[in-house]
Amino acid sequence: MAEEDDFWKAEWVEVERKIAEGESKPFSVALAEEKLNRLILSEGESSNTAADKQENQTNVNLKTSDDVAFEVKAWIAKEMETVQSFIDTSGDSTVVIPLPNVTSRELRHILKYCEEHRRIGDDKKALKEFDDNFMKALSPDEMKELLFAANYLNMKEFLDFLCGGIAQMLENKSVEFARDFFGIENDFTPEEEASYREANAWAFENIDDSS
Known part of the structure; x- marks a missing residue:
């Protein structure tokens, strides 16, 4: 398939060259154009299919240290390397995974952070506004407990975010x-x-x- 696609791309380049040089339009132009359009549509469909597949993956069941059950989206669970490692080792994503070092309050904060970052996307201004408000709403004790939870779950991006926020909070403190x-x-x-x-x-x- 890849070799065939490369062939038609090369064919279209040759067609464009001949047209630019004033040669008569060969019969293969229409065929090459059709093939190229089909290739572009196919690549777009593949991209959409991958995104849909990620959204439709089986949710992961987690249970916090205070015995509260959560059904977490698979893409969020993948960001929790401790959870993903458990799934990879057991080979079963349907079992209830215990989180002995994470409370339900902490997990709710984590889920909110992940879901909002995904919803906002690449809007840097909106992300900064959310991040600032997220940290402002936390007490020092909540920041510390979230830091321990993120470290236990091995969530690198969230951990870096918390460390930055805590460093800013400690600035000019005694x-x-x-x-x-x-x-x-x-x-x-x-x-x-x-x-x-x-x-x-x-x-x-x-x-x-x-x-």
Whole structure:
């Protein structure tokens, strides 16, 4: 099929060349034109068929740590590498897949993010507006829990998005706020910390006093 298509494409190039040089239009012009049009239509149909096939794939059944069942679209499940790995290993996409490290609240946020990004498509302005509103609606605790959930599910794009949002949220926050957010224990003595703050005073300028 590919060789035949290449032949007709080459034939059409030759026809165009002859017409441009003023030669009489050969009989094969109509045939080549028809074949080329059929090829273009066929490629378009194949593309649509692939998209339809992706939409019509069997949904994936997930159960969160708080025992809530979800029926998730296959294309979203593919973005969750942990889930997809389970399906690939078991060879069965109809079983209920447990998510011991993801709650129903977190999964709802994840599904909303994926579905809205797919709906919006390549509209960068609309995507940025959605992303900004998505992060603004989350509390620091929700951001942290979503980060852990995305890491467990191995959702690279969503994980990168959350890391960027959290980094922006932590900008100008106090050291104490960051320690509390990540659950980091302060292993400096009061004297060591005071010395470090004095030596790096610039790093503690313009700190958000409310944090």
